[in-house]
Amino acid sequence: MIIVTRLHGPSLAVNCDLIERVEATPDTVTRRARRSGARARVGRTPGTSRGGLMEERIVVADPVGDPQGYQRELLALLGTSDPLEVMAATLATFRRRTAGLAAEAVERRPAPREWSVAELLGHLWDAEIAYAFRARAILAQDRPALIGYDQDAWATLARPPFRELLAAFGALRAANLALARGTPEALWERLGIHEERGPTSFRLTTETVAGHDRAHLLQLEQTIAATQ
Ligand code: NI
Numbered sequence: 001m002i003i004v005t006r007l008h009g010p011s012l013a014v015n016c017d018l019i020e021r022v023e024a025t026p027d028t029v030t031r032r033a034r035r036s037g038a039r040a041r042v043g044r045t046p047g048t049s050r051g052g053l054m055e056e057r058i059v060v061a062d063p064v065g066d067p068q069g070y071q072r073e074l075l076a077l078l079g080t081s082d083p084l085e086v087m088a089a090t091l092a093t094f095r096r097r098t099a100g101l102a103a104e105a106v107e108r109r110p111a112p113r114e115w116s117v118a119e120l121l122g123h124l125w126d127a128e129i130a131y132a133f134r135a136r137a138i139l140a141q142d143r144p145a146l147i148g149y150d151q152d153a154w155a156t157l158a159r160p161p162f163r164e165l166l167a168a169f170g171a172l173r174a175a176n177l178a179l180a181r182g183t184p185e186a187l188w189e190r191l192g193i194h195e196e197r198g199p200t201s202f203r204l205t206t207e208t209v210a211g212h213d214r215a216h217l218l219q220l221e222q223t224i225a226a227t228q
Helices: 016-024 067-078 083-098 117-140 162-181 185-189 202-227
Strands: 002-005 011-014 191-194 198-201
Touching (some): 067 202, 083 117, 083 162, 185 202
Antiparallel strands (some): 002 011
16 A cells, blocks of 8 residues: 655555456456445434445445345456456455455454455455345246345344454355356356346356456455555
8 A cells, every 4th residue: 555645635545456456357347435324325224233334345236225236346347357256366365465354454444434454354255145045046946036235234234243253254155156157058047036136147157246246345445455
């Protein structure tokens, strides 16, 4: 990280990792991080559970209030990349970026209502659980209903310590990748009916997870820069 300071002026922190990542992936969509609480949160009440905690610093659309816009933004982050390659790389990136962080550091929030690194991983874990179930339902059942979940409410549930959760995420991700890699091409168009986003294929579900990974890895860089 570089700190740029004008004489008698405010300091500006420049996150080199973030710049390098954006330069390496020209299809990346970035926006100025919005202050937590500034986003309209349609469909849920701020203040319930730990509601209103930051979900995406990178994605603007609300996953509940604007599910189609949210999905479009995640797919834009994926661009033309292979979703399985992106998903396969996420654990290693997360491990590498958090390897030197103390237990206390991963619990530090950049702002009172924004996720720490540990909470961010917890959210990826929750999303992976949802994907694990939805993917299998789509592949094995006839147009199953895919229920949404309240990610802020799930975020309040007990989770293992950070390093254990990292291992658990890696194991579940590996199992889900084995499922996807072993699924014949023709079955990737099978549909489930998502209660917020409508008919959703196995392919679209998988691509959305890969875009979601990218969004939260960008958030990880910002969180580390803001808390270390
Ligand atoms: Ni998310």
